[in-house]
Amino acid sequence: xxxxxxWCLHQKHHEFLWKRVIIQTNQMILNEEKQTKxxxxxxxxxxxxxxxxxxxxxxxxxxxxxxxxxxxSIGKAQ
Numbered sequence: 001x002x003x004x005x006x007w008c009l010h011q012k013h014h015e016f017l018w019k020r021v022i023i024q025t026n027q028m029i030l031n032e033e034k035q036t037k038x039x040x041x042x043x044x045x046x047x048x049x050x051x052x053x054x055x056x057x058x059x060x061x062x063x064x065x066x067x068x069x070x071x072x073s074i075g076k077a078q
Contacts, residue, residue, distance in 0.1 A: 052058075
């Protein structure tokens with residue numbers, strides 16, 4: 001069986017299969033990228049929690065004890 005463009009059914013089937021392989025490959029790549037980003041996020045959250053455990057939660061500290069350093073005050077101290 002031939003189509004108007006001169007391709008036979010066998011060629012059309014191969015074209016369909018290759019397109020499907022390409023789509024599935026792209027989906028696998030996107031899933032891997034998504035998993036990588038999720039793992040990076042989990043690692044960053046874990047590190048943040050460890051830092052807060054070690055140093056204390058800055059949002060619970062008495063803000064009157066905190067000192068704000070500006071570039072000007074650091075320059076004067078030097």
